[in-house]
Amino acid sequence: MVAAVGGSTAAASAVLPGGRTEGDKGGEAAGRKAERAQRPLFIGTFGGGIVTGSYDTSSGAISTSGEVEDVTSPTFLALSKDGTVLYALDEASEEGTVRAYAVGDGGKLSPLGEPQSTGGNGVTHLSVHASGEWLLSANYGSGSVAVHPIKADGALGARTDLVQHEGKGPDPERQEGPHAHQIVSDPKGGFVIAVDLGTDSLFSYRLDAEKGTLKRVAEAKAEPGAGPRHLAFHPDGGFAYVANELDSTITVYAYDAENGTFTRGDSISTLPEGEEPGVRNFPAEVAVAAGGRTVYVSNRGANSVAWMSVGGGGESLKVAGAVPCGGDWPRHISIPSGGDVLWAGNEKSGTIGIFAVDEESGALKKAGEPATVTKPVCVLPG
Numbered sequence: 001m002v003a004a005v006g007g008s009t010a011a012a013s014a015v016l017p018g019g020r021t022e023g024d025k026g027g028e029a030a031g032r033k034a035e036r037a038q039r040p041l042f043i044g045t046f047g048g049g050i051v052t053g054s055y056d057t058s059s060g061a062i063s064t065s066g067e068v069e070d071v072t073s074p075t076f077l078a079l080s081k082d083g084t085v086l087y088a089l090d091e092a093s094e095e096g097t098v099r100a101y102a103v104g105d106g107g108k109l110s111p112l113g114e115p116q117s118t119g120g121n122g123v124t125h126l127s128v129h130a131s132g133e134w135l136l137s138a139n140y141g142s143g144s145v146a147v148h149p150i151k152a153d154g155a156l157g158a159r160t161d162l163v164q165h166e167g168k169g170p171d172p173e174r175q176e177g178p179h180a181h182q183i184v185s186d187p188k189g190g191f192v193i194a195v196d197l198g199t200d201s202l203f204s205y206r207l208d209a210e211k212g213t214l215k216r217v218a219e220a221k222a223e224p225g226a227g228p229r230h231l232a233f234h235p236d237g238g239f240a241y242v243a244n245e246l247d248s249t250i251t252v253y254a255y256d257a258e259n260g261t262f263t264r265g266d267s268i269s270t271l272p273e274g275e276e277p278g279v280r281n282f283p284a285e286v287a288v289a290a291g292g293r294t295v296y297v298s299n300r301g302a303n304s305v306a307w308m309s310v311g312g313g314g315e316s317l318k319v320a321g322a323v324p325c326g327g328d329w330p331r332h333i334s335i336p337s338g339g340d341v342l343w344a345g346n347e348k349s350g351t352i353g354i355f356a357v358d359e360e361s362g363a364l365k366k367a368g369e370p371a372t373v374t375k376p377v378c379v380l381p382g
Contacts, residue, residue: 037057038054038055038056039381039382040052040053040054040103040106041062041107042079042109042380043345043376043378043379043380044075044076044077044376045074045376046075047072047374047375048067048373048374049068049069049070050068050071050074050086050101051067051373052109053066054107055341055381059341059367059368060336060342060354061368062354062371064371064373065107070111071099072092072093073090073091073092074088074090075124075378076089076125076126076377078126078380079103079380079382080154081128081132082132083382084102085102085103085112086100086101086103086109086380087099087128087135089124089125091123091124093123095117096118096120096121096122096123096146097116097118098116098118098126098156099113099114099115099116100112100113100154100155102154107382112153112154113155113156114155114156115156116156116158117159118146118159118162119139119144120139120141120142120143120144120146120162121139121141121142122139122140122142123137123138123139123140124139124180124181124182125137125181125182126183127183128150129185129207130185130189133209134147134207135148135149135150136183136185138181138183138194138195139180140179140181140197141179143166143177143178143179143196143198143199144180145163145183145205146159146161146162146163147161147162147213147214148160148212149212160212161211161213163205165180165198165201165203166178166199167196167201169198169199169224169225169227170225171225174198174227174246175197175198175199175200175225175227178196178199179196179197179198179199180194180196180197180198181195181196181197181230181245182194182195182229182231183195184231186237186257187233187235187237187257188237188257190257190258190260191205191206191217191260192205192207193205193240193260195228195229195231195242197227197228197246198227200222200223200224200226200227200228201222201228202219202222202253202262203216204216204218204219204220204262205217205260206260217260218259218260220253220261220262222244222251222264225247227247228243228244228251229242229243229244229245229283230242230284231243232286232287233255233288234292234310235290235291236292236313236314237255238254238255239253239254239255239314240253240262241288242286243284243285243297244267244283245282248269248270248281248282249267249268249270249283250267250268250283250286250295250308250317251267252266252267254315265315266316266317268308268318270283270297270299270306270319271302271322277299277303279301281299281300281302282301283300284298284299284330284331284333285297285298285331285334287335287342289335289339289357289362292314293309293310293362294307294310294320294362295317296335297333298330298331298333298344299325300330300331302322303324303327303328303329304323305330305342305344305355305364306319306322307320307321307322307362307364308320309361320362320363321364323365324353324366325344326344326351326352326370327346327348328346328348328349329347329348331346331377332344332345332377333345333379334379339357339359340356340357341357341367342357342364343355345379347376347377348375350373350376351370351371351376352370352371352376352379354366354367355367
């Protein structure tokens with residue numbers, strides 16, 4: 001909620017139609033401005049359900065207002081294209097599930113339809129297909145990806161496809177088999193991309209818009225043992241940036257939107273030159289600024305958020321700096337549509353770091369004290 005600040009109105013204020021004064025008009029305008037400054041926010045957690053709240057669009061400050069507890073560990077969230085439905089996964093369930101919630105006034109959530117099985121375990125990521133008609137999900141534990149139809153009211157239908165990945169990587173502890181960690185549409189919506197940490201692969205699929213089935217069309221390989229976790233595309237769609245969890249690097253891939261293929265380019269460390277955190281570092285989330293000039297990566301271990309300047313129209317990256325994440329173990333970062341704020345969801349410390357984004361350089365600066373939320377692992381602006 002935004003508190004209204006009262007003040008006296010000068011006696012000489014002109015009277016407007018309907019008996020209002022100029023002071024009333026100004027107060028209404030201020031009220032509308034204050035109302036616009038607050039937007040809904042949804043926070044996915046480990047073990048604490050979905051936390052609802054709002055954020056100040058100017059400062060990025062977060063206020064929480066409630067919890068939805070019918071889902072235990074909604075570690076990733078996504079909104080429908082029109083923002084009226086929220087989709088959540090439950091990583092804690094023995095067999096992965098996905099579910100839908102209608103978004104009401106003030107971001108209030110109401111269950112919509114029945115939860116649906118993802119057909120695997122350890123579901124860790126979901127996204128809405130570019131068409132808005134399908135929900136995509138990735139089962140980390142079993143190394144598979146699933147498709148569910150989105151009904152006219154936003155509820156989910158029964159699963160239409162389940163694709164099992166095959167293979168392994170050189171890390172015997174983390175790559176003994178496939179571990180699908182992310183699934184997204186490419187920017188033009190022509191292909192679906194699945195990132196598999198266990199097989200060091202980026203799989204490209206074409207989605208049948210009638211049947212809701214996936215057909216693999218290409219596979220790109222990461223550096224052996226890199227452990228690709230998440231990717232984010234450059235705004236022009238010609239490049240993608242992949243955060244590699246196991247070797248603490250980020251890799252640039254050229255992307256051909258005509259056939260869904262990736263060509264691997266250079267990799268660089270996700271830490272500033274010379275920085276030695278003293279512990280093993282595991283990059284988690286990657287995000288690209290709307291203008292495409294800066295890429296951000298969260299570092300678990302170093303407990304920082306690094307930013308990279310983008311060169312060559314998207315084909316190169318250079319680490320420009322890093323800031324402490326405002327807590328411990330930054331699993332997720334996100335940037336709301338305004339682009340001048342970044343949040344870091346710090347799982348182990350139960351905090352969300354809040355940072356101002358420099359419009360020119362993309363540099364991050366702490367903006368107030370972190371918000372407190374139990375094990376926040378996905379911060380999604382409405």
